[in-house]
Amino acid sequence: MKITWESPLLPPSATTKEGALKPMDAEQLREHAHRMVDFIADYYKSIESYPVLSQVEPGYLHEHLPDSAPKHPEKLESILDDIQQNIIPGVTHWQSPGYFAYYPSNSSIAGFLGEMLSASFNIVGFSWVASPAATELEVIVLDWVAKLLKLPKQFLSSGHGGGVIQGTASEAVLVALLAARDKMLKIGKSSLGNLVVYASDQTHSALQKACQIAGIHPENFRVIKAYSSTNYSLDPEVLRKTISLDISTGLIPFFLCATVGTTSSAAVDPLSALGKIAKAYGMWLHIDAAYAGSACICPEYRHYIDGIEEADSFDMNAHKWLLTNFDCSLLWVKDRSALVYSLSTNPEFLKNKASEEGKVVDFKDLQIPLGRRFRSLKLWMVLRLYGVENLQNYMRNHIKLAQQFVEFVNSDPRFEVVTPQMFSLVCFYLRPPPNIQDDGYKLNKSLLGAVNSSGKIFMSHTVLSGKFVLRLAVGAPLTEERHIKEAWELIQEQASILLGSLSL
């Protein structure tokens, strides 16, 4: 669609006739934002023409930008030119259909519209009164998603629990850890130095960081090795033994983090067994389903979170795979008051009738920062503009594409699928030829470098049992069947070149 303008003689200006700045003139907003919409739509139209992984060198931007801020205003057009010429080459295009690295960071039209609206209200929703709609929509929409996930009733807002949007899964695990820590310290049965945290070595590094922040002694962070024999999921028996040993030396187990869809291989920890252990020892059980949680809105994948009944907190990132622009991490807890106990402050300047009467929830007390954006808008718009069925099919399609990629890999004896495909992630590697001195580490690292340098796709890697493994995570909104096929052909081609050079 093309837009035509009724050209005014003079465009709306950022300043009044007297020269005063009008940073919020509605007509200039309209004009400039329409221009930006076209810039963005054109970006998406041409997104496949850019290298997925930015190919710039460190420090590239310094050469292109001045050393100091301009004294006088510049035109939007010259800024847009600069974005095209100098910023975009330094962007790694997470929205490109050739993006298969880490896990996805979905943008969508609905999510984007929600971000626009949120940025225009630009409220800071720390308390209910600061913008009641922000708090209330968040409560309602997180109940919606909780129902899609069939979370136990205790996670709904009708009782003592409920959902709250965090920025990231890192913040979610941190607030859960703090709540668990302070619950233990409150009852006075332990000092900080005695508290022990448990998780598998496949758990996201966010937990280690959370422990550092919360002052958990590094020696009290039990990282339990997970093996290929359990597909890199946490072995409940090893956990139980580790806990017993700690208790026998006077330590206090208090926090267990289980993962549904680990970052390396999308492994799923056995929630039911872990839940029983957590319950037996009075530990807080946090479930990190940052990536894979979204898939659990499909009935056929819901079983991956069976056992969630014993969890105290559950987190998934709508900003990964659920088409809600970053950031939007959904945390549900059974007991909001545990978070509030850890994180609330009540300064005079924020006191207000609604909070004092206890009729409302003030989300400032369930998160690290005070301020917060109106993030529920974008999630609400995604759910409404697409509907649940479309969202389910969206994820099913990505999982199907990943299956297709598995078939490609299996069809080429030079390659090997390393772990069973989970959700939309494929972990695979190029087998080292017997005639070279390499266990495959260098070979696969080189292959990854070659593939990513091509600019056609961007994949990332992990190391599993010492093996350098390539990860292809399907999940970008624009990815279609042809992109999977092209990715595979590129990988094969680069592998041939690499193996050819080795056999010389």
Next chain:
Amino acid sequence: MKITWESPLLPPSATTKEGALKPMDAEQLREHAHRMVDFIADYYKSIESYPVLSQVEPGYLHEHLPDSAPKHPEKLESILDDIQQNIIPGVTHWQSPGYFAYYPSNSSIAGFLGEMLSASFNIVGFSWVASPAATELEVIVLDWVAKLLKLPKQFLSSGHGGGVIQGTASEAVLVALLAARDKMLKIGKSSLGNLVVYASDQTHSALQKACQIAGIHPENFRVIKAYSSTNYSLDPEVLRKTISLDISTGLIPFFLCATVGTTSSAAVDPLSALGKIAKAYGMWLHIDAAYAGSACICPEYRHYIDGIEEADSFDMNAHKWLLTNFDCSLLWVKDRSALVYSLSTNPEFLKNKASEEGKVVDFKDLQIPLGRRFRSLKLWMVLRLYGVENLQNYMRNHIKLAQQFVEFVNSDPRFEVVTPQMFSLVCFYLRPPPNIQDDGYKLNKSLLGAVNSSGKIFMSHTVLSGKFVLRLAVGAPLTEERHIKEAWELIQEQASILLGSLSL
């Protein structure tokens, strides 16, 4: 300006002919986003017609929304209708010209455009490689602002220091506190239980929260009372005595938080004197200039941060008064490695050549979360689209408007300006008539309630030396002289009604 469309026969659809979701179709993005731009521009045009403080009752939204997410897609128009009918009544309009509460949260056209662009790239810039432009632009633009503020060279990126965008000032003080904590623990001269934090009782509650999170013992958080005699700034002599006493009992002073522009009354702590004390005792000095820092880009206000030379970290919120949409808190440190020591993790799945070669900064290691948005874009666009002179004049104008309000208050003997006007904040109160049994607390609380219930303006309050004080913070981008006048007339009118009812 009006936009006309070349109407297509069928609008771009969210699904393919086969029914698969196309959540990122460029033409549908274009159409929908243009529609949203008009919705937003119209919102700004009519913003004065809405009550500034939302007048809804707790739980209002439940009646208007269904209990669960829709199975099938809904039309954008019906969602926009819902926003108009059900969301906007629950919004407290921080962008309204009648918004004078807390401190401002500026939106601007430039900031809004930056948010749009950032949401469309939707990158997650944890490491340099995840999108080099995001890291590099942030480094450059924070150098720009550091130069505007004439920060000491050590805060620039050319040495060991530099700037990093945090979500909020709460996160900024938390990461500073963690860096200071771990620096002390690293040298092994103290245990966590011995570390003491110092600040005045006017310091933002974010510091208390940071202490709770970092595991600082509540008894080791020294809240030093500030008095009207020093205009609510921290008395260096009292601080010195408090520190001496702590040292004599074996405690270790390690963190001092000074504020430039406190939340209650925009008080300014004496940085030079505090810096000397911090230096003498080897303490980390953090300066929280969340609100007032922006004004310090004007030469005539720069003296408020004189003494910053001895600080280790300095924070100001571009999202308050510097026309950059929320969130965008600018933190500068002299020694990035102190943050990295506290906050870094190095999981295999994030390893990459650029990081391993040490040529780049990975901002994940200077903040709480792993993921981060491309927030430098909006700050860069604000600086370029407006230019430094306009930004300085923008703040000068707000300060002038606040002065005007002070004159209004002074002209009415029923009222009193409580603390000297600092920046664009006026703290005032209605004197209780001698014939009533009230020290003014109830009276001013009632006045605030009446004024805010009118919907015409939104102010907030604080308590200073037991006195309930009204705060009028000028700073919304649309506020003009007439709004100040109207606000004052409304306050006078409501005071007359209130005093009249008392004398009956």
